[in-house]
Amino acid sequence: MNPREGALTVLYEVNQNKAFSNIALNKEIRNNSYSQLDKSLMTELIYGVLENQIYIDYVIGQFSTFKINKMNPYTLNLLRLGIYQLLFLDKIPGFAAVNESVNLSKKYCKKTSGFVNGVLRNIQRNKEKIKLPNPKKNTIKYLSVKYSHPEWLVKTFLENFDSDFTENLLKANNTRPDLYIRINTLKISIKDCINLLEEEGYTVKQNSLIPESLIVKGLHNIEESNLYKKGYIQIQDFSSMLVAKILDPKENEFIIDVCSAPGGKTTHMAQLMNNKGKIIARDIHEHKLKLVKNNAKRLGINIIETENFSGDNLDEKLLDKADKILVDAPCSGLGIIRRKPEIKYRKHLEDINTITNIQYDILKNASKYLKIGGELVYSTCTIDNRENKEIIDKFFNKNSNFELINIGEKYKELIPSGSDQATIQLYPNTHNTDGFFISKIKRIK
Numbered sequence: 001m002n003p004r005e006g007a008l009t010v011l012y013e014v015n016q017n018k019a020f021s022n023i024a025l026n027k028e029i030r031n032n033s034y035s036q037l038d039k040s041l042m043t044e045l046i047y048g049v050l051e052n053q054i055y056i057d058y059v060i061g062q063f064s065t066f067k068i069n070k071m072n073p074y075t076l077n078l079l080r081l082g083i084y085q086l087l088f089l090d091k092i093p094g095f096a097a098v099n100e101s102v103n104l105s106k107k108y109c110k111k112t113s114g115f116v117n118g119v120l121r122n123i124q125r126n127k128e129k130i131k132l133p134n135p136k137k138n139t140i141k142y143l144s145v146k147y148s149h150p151e152w153l154v155k156t157f158l159e160n161f162d163s164d165f166t167e168n169l170l171k172a173n174n175t176r177p178d179l180y181i182r183i184n185t186l187k188i189s190i191k192d193c194i195n196l197l198e199e200e201g202y203t204v205k206q207n208s209l210i211p212e213s214l215i216v217k218g219l220h221n222i223e224e225s226n227l228y229k230k231g232y233i234q235i236q237d238f239s240s241m242l243v244a245k246i247l248d249p250k251e252n253e254f255i256i257d258v259c260s261a262p263g264g265k266t267t268h269m270a271q272l273m274n275n276k277g278k279i280i281a282r283d284i285h286e287h288k289l290k291l292v293k294n295n296a297k298r299l300g301i302n303i304i305e306t307e308n309f310s311g312d313n314l315d316e317k318l319l320d321k322a323d324k325i326l327v328d329a330p331c332s333g334l335g336i337i338r339r340k341p342e343i344k345y346r347k348h349l350e351d352i353n354t355i356t357n358i359q360y361d362i363l364k365n366a367s368k369y370l371k372i373g374g375e376l377v378y379s380t381c382t383i384d385n386r387e388n389k390e391i392i393d394k395f396f397n398k399n400s401n402f403e404l405i406n407i408g409e410k411y412k413e414l415i416p417s418g419s420d421q422a423t424i425q426l427y428p429n430t431h432n433t434d435g436f437f438i439s440k441i442k443r444i445k
Contacts, residue, residue: 001032003042004081004100008108010046011077014342021050021342029221039221048084049077050341051174054148056083059130063122066115074108075116082120087127094124139163143170149344153334160385165429169383172429173337173344181222181233182241182264183212184299186271188232196227209411212271213241231298236264239335239381239426239436242414243328244268246407246424246438247377251276253323258311258366261288263295263304265328270301280318282309311362318369324376327366329359331380331387335435338428352384359391367395367402370443375405379438383427388437392423395441405440 006028013019025046029039049056057068060079068076078101085097098120105113123130135142140158144151147170157166183193190211197204197216207213213236216222227233241264249255249269260266260281270279281304283289289306296304309315311327332352333343363378370376378395380387396404406422414424414431423439 001034001038002100002104003034003038004045005104005107006032006034006038006042007045007049007081008074008077008104010042011049011080012073014046014050015077016073018346020340021046022340044089045081045084047176047341048088049080052084052088052148053080053341053345054150055145056080056087056148058132058145059083059087059123060119062130063126064115064119072109072112075105075112078105078109078116079119082116083123086120086124087130098124143167147171147174149173152348153344156384168429169427172427172432174341175338175428177237177338177428177434178215178432179217179222179235180237180241181214181216182236182268182271183214184232184234184267184271185212186275186300187230193227193232196232207238209413210238210241210245213238229298231300234264234267234295234299236268237434239431239433240264241268242411242424242426242436243326243377243379243438244272246411246440247324247326247375249273249277249324253277254321255279255324255326256318256322256366256369257281257326257328258362259283259328259330260292260306260326261285263292265326266292266304267295267299267301269326270296270303271299273303275301275303277303279304280307281305282307282311284308284310311365312358314365314368320369320371322369323371323374325366325369325374327363327376327378329362329378329380329387329391331355331359331382332384333381335381335383335426335428335437337435339434352386356386356391359387360394363391363395364399367399367441367443372443372445374443376441376443377438378441379436381434381436383425383435383437388425388439389423392439392441401443401445402441403444405442407438407440 010024010028013024014021060068082097082101085092086094101120102113102117105116133141133145140151140154143154149170183190194204203217205215222228244265249272251273255269257266261283266281281292286308292306332347337343367376404422408421411424426433426436428435
């Protein structure tokens, strides 16, 4: 299978069928035979196009009299693929970028192959004539096009951050994240696992705050590695690992993970508990709970019980029962744009306004499961204050039997200098992690 054709297939799934890029890419790799080189090129093309899609479409608008919203999806995605190669990939000759796109157009959209050829060759000849919107006339439009974020999102960021921070954030959202893995200390020691990785030629960097957390470079198709299959490692970003560390689960505690799938934090909590105690892991999707079960089995964990249950409903049989609770709430996902760039084009302002009501209801119900003295972590993978601090503030305004635990002091290197915040907000541009919010609450009466 041609990697450009594979990229076209995945982009079609993402843009037309609303698939997530990582899932669609993994499916394409499973269903077809690709060399490692072809997998790398296909991945580069897919994420390169998605990261820069607004900019690429802006370029198409300068060189095509035919409107984008009237184009056949295959025509449009082939233009995007060709333009990304022409403008961003110096190692690919221009003629190859054009010819490969035209050849694929003859298979997928034959009637427009001449159009694809004409537009791409015109751009190839006139790359230096591409002009961005004037930043002095319209800053939001300029940033939107340059960094391929919709205008509403740029405006939202500018309302929350200064212009330099916003531009750095937009830039960081278009970078590729480091690959973090978590060593499963239930099966192997940290030292032995690091040795095995280095013996296989991988570069490993251990995190000072979370010893079982590693940045690994040189590892491809990690889910196919023996280390993964044996349950020695789990793919998980540092920010996600930090959530379980801050909850600080202990042996023999009873813990509820209200929104658990796919189970990275759930299994990390079980690991920190030395696989002793009980965790109820809940989700509203049965197929996602299956992921939790599969991960637990691979990692050698048997203290997790999965349940299909919606967190915005109250389960009266669990009132006052839990030692610890994790509410990793459903959110806009604006902190993980680096991993799923298509999020930029799907989320809207009204989505955030709707989801905050769900987040508050989940937190309110989950808090009722705590024993007196019990602790709860509320976290999200977003950087939008409405889903984070405003939810916490609303909770404390209506609940006097809880207090906010100051986690800022222990993790002060993650807090902006001079800040007295009791909560943690991570940013891709500041911490080189997923954007994550973490807070900790204790029931006092």
